[in-house]
Amino acid sequence: MSTLQTLDRGLRALDIIAQFPTGISVADLARELDVHRAICYRIVSTLEAHSLIARIEDGRIRLGVGAAVLGSCFEPQLNRDGQSLLHSLANTTRATAFISVAQGQDCVVLMVAEPEDTLIRVGYRTGTRHPLDKGAAGIAILAMRPDAASDSEEIKRARKDGYSLTVGQLEHGAIGIASGIALPENLGSATNLERSVGVVAIDGLDTELAAQAVMTTARELERLISA
Template identity: 70%
Template sequence: MSTLQTLDRGLRALDVISQAPEGISIADLARELDVHRAICYRIVSTLEAHLLVARTEDGRVRLAVGVAVLASRFEPQFSRDVRPILHTLANETHATAFLSAAEGEEAVVMMVSEPDDSVLTVGYRVGSRHPLTLGAAGIAILATRPERPDDPEPVRQARRDGYSLTRGQLERGAVGVSAGLRLPAGLSHAVERSVGVVAIDGLDTTSAAKAVTRTARQLERLL
C-alpha cells in the first residue's frame, strides 16, 4: 500500500510533538523525523494553520487547541459505539457491565449497562470513583502499564492473567472482573480505560473473564 509522504510526515510530527509536554524545538523535531530543517518548518507551518500545533515564545512546538477539538468529537463517537457492546456483555454475563477510565490515582466509572434478565444487580453509578489499587477496574488499568518493581501482587496477577478478579474490595459480596484496554503505540498519554462486570456472588468468573477479555479486544479495535 502506498502512502502520501508529506501527510505521513505531518502525522508523525504530531505524534512526536504529543510526547513532548514542554514542547520540542524545530531542530529536534527535524532530527526525529529525519528531514531537513526547512522541510520541518513547512510541516509545522501547515499544522499551525490548522490549529493543531502552536509555537511558544521561545519557538518550541506544542500541541494546540485543534487537537482537543478532534478529541472531543471522538469521545461521543466512541461512546455511541461502546453502548451496544457493553449491553451485550451485561446480557452474556448476567451482571452489571461498565467502562472505567483512569483520572489521576482513581478509577472513574464512565458508562454502565444492566442485563435485561436480572432482577437484582449491583448499583454501579456513572461517576463513581475509587483508588486504582482497589477494585477490578483500577487494577486492570494498572496492569496495562509498564511493569514496576513496586507493583502490588494483584496488579502482577492481572498482568499474567490478562484480567483482574476481585472479591469484596469495594462492596461486601461483590465480585468484579475487568480487563484493561491496551492503547495503540504512541498513545500512552491518552485516557486509560478498562471494561468489566460486577455482580453479588453467583458470577461465573471463568465465563465472565473470557467475555470481558473478548470485549476488551473489541473495544481496542474501536480505538
C-alpha cells in the same frame, strides 16, 4: 491570522501532556512550551480546574477524565458501538458492565450497562470514583503499565492472566472482573487515556465465563477505537 496566545499555549500543553502517558513534571512542560514556570503553573491550574489534566502522586501531570468526556463527544460512533458492546457483555454475564478510566490515583466510571433479565443489580453509576489500586477496574489498568517494583501480587497476576478478579474490595460481597484496553500510541490525546472494561455482580457470577467475555470485549473495543 490572529490567535489567542494563552489558549494556544493551553492546547499545546494538552498535546505535550498526551505524549507522556506516565506523566510529565511542570518544569519539563514549561521547557517544552518555552515559557516561564510561573506561566506554566497557571496553564496547569486552569486545565486541572476543568479536569482536562490530573496530578499523580509524585506531582507529575497526566491527561484527566475531562479529556475523555470531550473525546466521547467527538466520537459518537465509539460511544454508540461501545455502549452496544457493554449491553452485550452485561447480558452475557448477567452482571453490570462498565468502562472505567484512570484519573490520577483514582479510577472513574465512564460508561455503564445493566443486564436486562436480572432482579438484583449492583449500583455502579457513571462518575463513580474509587482508588486505582482497589477493585478490578483499577487493577486491570495498573496491569497494563510496565512492571514496577511496587506492583502488588494482584497487579502481577492480572498482567499474567489478562484480567483482574477481586472480591469485596469496594462493596461487601461484590465480585469484579476487568481487563485493560490497550490503545495505539498514535491516537489523539482523548483516546490515550488508560481504560478498562469489566463487570461486577453481588453473587452468582460465573467467573470463568465472565473473564472470557470481558477479555473478548476489551479486544473488540481496541479494534473499534483503532478503526
